Structure formats: structure tokens, C-alpha cells
Amino acid sequence: MQNRLTSLFGIDFPIIQAGMIWCSGWRLASAVSNAGGLGLIGAGSMEPEVLLEHIHKCKDATNKPFGVNIPLLYSRVDRQIEIILSEGVKIVFTSAGNPSLLTPLLKNHGVTVVHVIANVKSALKCEQSGVDAIVAEGFEAGGHNGKEETTTFTLLPLIRNATKLPLIAAGGIATGRGMLAAMALGAEGFQIGSRFVASEESSAHPDFKHKVLETGDGDTFLTMKSLMPVRLIKNSFFLKVRELEESGASPDELKQLLGKGRAKLGMFDGNTEEGELEIGQAAALIKSIKPAGEIVREMVEEFEEARKGLLEYRISNIE
Amino acid sequence: MQNRLTSLFGIDFPIIQAGMIWCSGWRLASAVSNAGGLGLIGAGSMEPEVLLEHIHKCKDATNKPFGVNIPLLYSRVDRQIEIILSEGVKIVFTSAGNPSLLTPLLKNHGVTVVHVIANVKSALKCEQSGVDAIVAEGFEAGGHNGKEETTTFTLLPLIRNATKLPLIAAGGIATGRGMLAAMALGAEGFQIGSRFVASEESSAHPDFKHKVLETGDGDTFLTMKSLMPVRLIKNSFFLKVRELEESGASPDELKQLLGKGRAKLGMFDGNTEEGELEIGQAAALIKSIKPAGEIVREMVEEFEEARKGLLEYRISNIE
Numbered sequence: 177m178q179n180r181l182t183s184l185f186g187i188d189f190p191i192i193q194a195g196m197i198w199c200s201g202w203r204l205a206s207a208v209s210n211a212g213g214l215g216l217i218g219a220g221s222m223e224p225e226v227l228l229e230h231i232h233k234c235k236d237a238t239n240k241p242f243g244v245n246i247p248l249l250y251s252r253v254d255r256q257i258e259i260i261l262s263e264g265v266k267i268v269f270t271s272a273g274n275p276s277l278l279t280p281l282l283k284n285h286g287v288t289v290v291h292v293i294a295n296v297k298s299a300l301k302c303e304q305s306g307v308d309a310i311v312a313e314g315f316e317a318g319g320h321n322g323k324e325e326t327t328t329f330t331l332l333p334l335i336r337n338a339t340k341l342p343l344i345a346a347g348g349i350a351t352g353r354g355m356l357a358a359m360a361l362g363a364e365g366f367q368i369g370s371r372f373v374a375s376e377e378s379s380a381h382p383d384f385k386h387k388v389l390e391t392g393d394g395d396t397f398l399t400m401k402s403l404m405p406v407r408l409i410k411n412s413f414f415l416k417v418r419e420l421e422e423s424g425a426s427p428d429e430l431k432q433l434l435g436k437g438r439a440k441l442g443m444f445d446g447n448t449e450e451g452e453l454e455i456g457q458a459a460a461l462i463k464s465i466k467p468a469g470e471i472v473r474e475m476v477e478e479f480e481e482a483r484k485g486l487l488e489y490r491i492s493n494i495e
Numbered sequence: 496m497q498n499r500l501t502s503l504f505g506i507d508f509p510i511i512q513a514g515m516i517w518c519s520g521w522r523l524a525s526a527v528s529n530a531g532g533l534g535l536i537g538a539g540s541m542e543p544e545v546l547l548e549h550i551h552k553c554k555d556a557t558n559k560p561f562g563v564n565i566p567l568l569y570s571r572v573d574r575q576i577e578i579i580l581s582e583g584v585k586i587v588f589t590s591a592g593n594p595s596l597l598t599p600l601l602k603n604h605g606v607t608v609v610h611v612i613a614n615v616k617s618a619l620k621c622e623q624s625g626v627d628a629i630v631a632e633g634f635e636a637g638g639h640n641g642k643e644e645t646t647t648f649t650l651l652p653l654i655r656n657a658t659k660l661p662l663i664a665a666g667g668i669a670t671g672r673g674m675l676a677a678m679a680l681g682a683e684g685f686q687i688g689s690r691f692v693a694s695e696e697s698s699a700h701p702d703f704k705h706k707v708l709e710t711g712d713g714d715t716f717l718t719m720k721s722l723m724p725v726r727l728i729k730n731s732f733f734l735k736v737r738e739l740e741e742s743g744a745s746p747d748e749l750k751q752l753l754g755k756g757r758a759k760l761g762m763f764d765g766n767t768e769e770g771e772l773e774i775g776q777a778a779a780l781i782k783s784i785k786p787a788g789e790i791v792r793e794m795v796e797e798f799e800e801a802r803k804g805l806l807e808y809r810i811s812n813i814e
């Protein structure tokens with residue numbers, strides 16, 4: 177599975193573990209990197225000193241390349257970038273913001289920069305900003321998401337037609353067959369979130385992991401669109417949000433309901449009813465909690481098997 | 496491309512032209528059938544006598560198999576079914592309703608029955624009702640759509656895991672690469688709507704066809720969720736709907752705004768601002784109006800080329 181992305185990152189398989197708040201610390205990132213994929217520390221939920229600690233521990237746990245994901249949402253981004261540069265982190269994924277803000281600085285320090293986008297306009301902005309690769313994230317992805325609601329199936333060929341940048345697919349991919357489908361649509365790599373939430377090394381609370389296993393089709397929804405769209409499991413908190421929205425509530429009223437620490441409450445502390453539980457639609461495909469390295473190996477095997485099957489149309493001829 | 500579905504329908508390629516209100520009459524259906532796919536007359540917008548006329552004309556225009564799509568929404572369904580049976584139509588696609596209502600009657604008359612679903616529960620109900628195949632339609636599809644908002648990318652493997660029924664993918668597919676991706680996810684056939692709206696033989700108003708060509712990413716949205724979710728192009732009418740919804744309007748207020756004949760006004764009469772314009776996200780991939788037969792041939796060629804490319808990973812190694 178060698179291609180432009182495996183060369184860019186120095187990895188064996190173009191499988192990237194998504195940087196996810198409260199779920200992807202050094203344990204998960206190093207496990208994925210050790211298995212030949214690219215692990216990402218999700219800095220979104222980390223104070224700068226916590227990020228520093230995770231980078232140190234990740235370096236101790238793997239000799240393979242790993243990266244950090246930074247959502248460009250918080251005031252602490254500048255301090256996080258300082259730490260990343262002084263620690264010599266070589267790969268940074270940025271998301272939820274403008275790629276022109278940090279890309280030049282990071283590139284000047286020799287960092288490989290990847291930016292997450294959800295529409296054609298942002299893909300072109302990435303090209304202008306000099307990023308090395310893009311993640312195109314569809315509507316089915318967990319957590320924060322694009323306002324356009326474009327799905328992975330339609331977003332990938334649109335982005336593929338718009339730019340020659342290396343293209344990583346995200347949203348809805350939890351299996352080797354999903355990887356193959358994304359490749360058919362023009363992707364060269366695969367960013368996988370939900371599947372790794374339900375891994376042994378994820379820092380998600382065990383009750384959240386088990387909730388992911390129980391999540392079926394129609395159990396997650398994109399919500400809080402007037403603030404910043406986010407895909408959540410339909411629990412008590414979600415139902416309160418929906419009730420408020422259906423009554424025509426203002427963004428301020430939503431903010432008040434949301435309060436502070438909802439994501440930590442749900443995903444890290446394990447309050448699966450009152451907390452915010454960010455997960456993708458692909459949760460419905462996940463039936464077990466496994467070591468992250470085993471997940472990587474299984475996906476690669478299923479991808480290869482499915483690829484051979486397509487050759488003979490065997491893949492779909494269920495008899 | 497021979498498989499269970501080409502045998503079931505007696506066609507050359509498992510490409511099904513979706514039955515679409517105001518767009519798919521006998522001209523489009525016969526053109527697709529003549530090209531080796533399966534054309535469907537969209538009965539949803541047809542009074543019984545109009546449907547009868549279209550069946551007659553379709554029989555005159557092709558010797559190949561064709562079918563009729565019937566949304567189970569309207570009071571005239573019984574009369575439509577009488578016509579279908581007396582005319583000896585051999586293939587019926589039903590949608591927007593319960594498959595147990597009509598399947599036994601149709602099967603008793605030797606009709607091949609396909610039902611459109613958007614979740615696992617309905618797929619299992621199809622199995623119990625004795626339908627011959629199912630269409631799994633993702634969130635990105637145009638027109639009426641499931642409440643679960645599950646995308647093609649996640650819906651297909653879920654349905655594939657849930658039932659052994661022949662599986663037709665719908666939603667987001669407008670190219671041969673899309674067909675290949677759907678096959679990787681477990682589909683055996685492909686129901687294609689939006690691409691055929693922008694065909695020469697479609698009965699869509701020319702102004703609607705041109706509007707489809709201009710539709711980019713983020714230009715369609717699923718709306719009117721409190722009535723029956725429908726994906727529309729973002730025009731003046733859509734913006735009025737959204738404003739009402741954001742103010743917390745009741746379903747009755749929405750119904751009043753919708754009024755009668757909005758879909759005909761937009762898609763058939765060509766009022767692209769005040770009418771309802773049903774189209775899928777895949778519209779963003781459509782750049783030309785072509786004969787339907789040429790569309791079928793191009794999709795088959797692109798599918799075969801992409802399939803060979805996947806073998807060598809060439810598909811995504813843009814250099």
C-alpha cells in the first residue's frame with residue numbers, strides 16, 4: 177500500500193488515526209504508529225502542559241513517525257504550536273480554521289502540514305497556503321463537521337477533481353472495504369476516528385466505548401448547527417438540544433445549555449446521558465473493542481481481500 | 496457486469512434509472528432500457544391515465560425490460576397498481592411506505608418487486624415481505640429521504656451485513672467510480688437519479704436541467720424534516736422554508752408555505768426560484784446534459800477503467 181502519503185509521512189500503510197478530543201492521547205497514537213499507520217495526538221482537549229507530556233510519552237513509546245492534531249479554535253493554539261516546534265514534532269494536522277494562519281510558520285520549521293476540509297473552496301485555500309496534504313471529511317464523520325453537509329461519497333470525487341494535493345478520506349470509514357471504496361472515489365489515505373475510539377488504547381471512558389458498540393443506524397445526528405455543527409450520539413443531552421432547536425432557540429440559549437465541559441463529561445468521565453458523545457455514523461459498524469494495532473492489521477487485510485474480490489466481481493455476488 | 500440483478504431484471508448492466516417525479520417519463524425510461532440498463536417510469540407525479548399513456552409509449556419505444564416506480568404516498572396508488580397489473584408491467588419499485596402492503600399482491604401476479612429503504616429495520620421488513628431486491632438510499636440522494644440521515648457510505652455495509660437480498664445502492668452515484676465504490680461497500684446494482692435528470696430524454700424543464708449543472712457542493716440541503724425529509728436545491732423557496740423552520744414553525748405552517756404543486760412548478764414548469772427542485776448532492780459532479788444512453792455507456796466504461804486501476808493502485812496515484 178505504498179503511495180505518496182506513505183512516503184510523505186514515512187509510514188507503512190496510509191491509515192491515519194484521527195486526532196480526537198478526550199480519546200486520542202499518546203497511548204493510542206503510539207499504538208497506531210507502531211502498527212505502521214500514523215498516530216495523532218489530539219491536542220484539542222489538552223492544556224499546553226498536558227500536550228507536552230503526551231508528546232514526551234509518545235516519543236518514549238514509539239520510534240515511528242507520529243503527529244499532533246490541533247483544532248484552530250482555542251486561544252491556547254499559539255502555546256501548543258510553540259511546544260510542537262520546540263519538541264521537533266514533524267507532522268501537524270490542523271482543523272476547524274483557516275489553513276493560511278499557521279501553515280507558513282510550520283512549513284518554515286520543516287513540519288509536514290495537513291489540513292482538514294469539508295468543501296471545495298477550502299481545498300483550494302489549502303493549495304494556496306502550501307499544505308502538504310488534505311483530509312476531506314464527510315457529513316457522516318463524528319464530532320465537528322462542515323456546514324455544507326456533503327457526504328464522503330460526494331465530497332471525495334469533488335475534491336479529487338479540484339486539486340492534485342494528496343487526499344485523505346474521512347467520515348464513515350471503519351473497515352477495509354470502506355478504505356477501498358474511498359480509494360475508488362479518489363482518496364489515497366484514510367483518516368479513521370470512530371473505530372479507534374473503541375480500541376483498548378483509546379482514552380475514552382469504558383462506558384463511552386461500550387456506548388459506541390451499542391450505537392446503531394440512526395443513533396447519531398449532526399446538531400447545534402447554529403453554533404458549530406457536531407455529530408453526537410442521541411442521548412438525553414442530545415434530546416434537550418433538539419428540543420431547544422425545534423422551539424427556535426437562539427445560539428445563546430444553546431450555548432447556555434451546552435455549558436462548559438460537556439464533551440469531557442461524556443467521553444472522558446463516562447456520563448453517557450448528560451455528556452456530549454462525539455462519534456461518527458460508522459459506529460454502527462463497530463462490534464468490538466480491540467487493540468489499535470490489531471484494528472490496523474485487520475483493515476489492511478480486509479482491504480486487500482476486497483480489492484481482489486472486485487477484480488472478479490466476487491465482492492458482491494452473495495449467493 | 497453480469498450478476499444476480501442483471502439476471503433478475505434481464506438487463507445488461509446493473510444500472511437502474513431512478514423513478515423521479517416530473518423527470519422520468521417513457522422517453523427517459525425507454526432510453527435507459529435500450530442502452531442496457533433498467534429504465535423506470537416515475538409514477539409519483541402521474542394521474543392513473545397519464546401513467547397508462549406512459550406505459551403504452553414505453554412499450555412502443557423499447558423491447559427491453561422496464562419498470563414503474565410507485566411512491567406509496569398517494570390515494571391513487573390502488574388505481575396505479577390496477578393499471579400496472581392489467582398492462583403486464585413486470586418490474587415495480589415501491590418507495591416511501593410499507594413493503595408488506597403491496598408486495599404479496601404484486602408477487603402473486605408474477606411481478607418482480609423492489610423496495611426502497613434507508614435503514615436496517617426496513618431492510619429486514621423487506622425480507623419478511625418477500626421483495627426480490629432492495630434499494631438502499633443514502634442521505635445524499637435527491638428528493639424524499641430517510642429520517643435517520645445515514646449516508647450511502649455507512650448505509651451500504653450496514654444493509655449488506657443485515658440481509659442477503661440483492662442490494663442496489665442509491666444516493667451520491669453519478670459516475671463509474673461511484674458505482675465501483677458502492678460495489679466495494681457491498682452493492683450489486685446502482686440506482687441513479689440526478690445524473691439522468693440532466694439527460695436529453697428527461698422531462699425536467701430545461702431551466703431545471705441547467706440549474707442542476709450550476710449546482711455545486713453545499714448547494715442542496717435536506718429540509719422539511721418535520722413533514723417528510725426532502726433534499727432540495729437552495730433557492731428562494733428553500734430559504735423561506737429554512738427561515739420558517741429556524742423560527743420554530745409548526746408542521747402545519749410549513750405545509751401552508753409548501754402549498755400544492757411546488758414540485759411541478761420547479762421541476763416541470765421551470766420556475767427555479769419559487770419551485771421545489773429535488774436533486775441529490777451528486778449534482779455537483781454533473782457538468783453536461785447528454786443522451787441517457789451515452790450516460791449509461793460512459794458510466795460502464797469508467798467503472799471498468801477504475802476497477803482495473805484499483806488493481807494496480809493507479810487510481811489514486813496522481814503524479
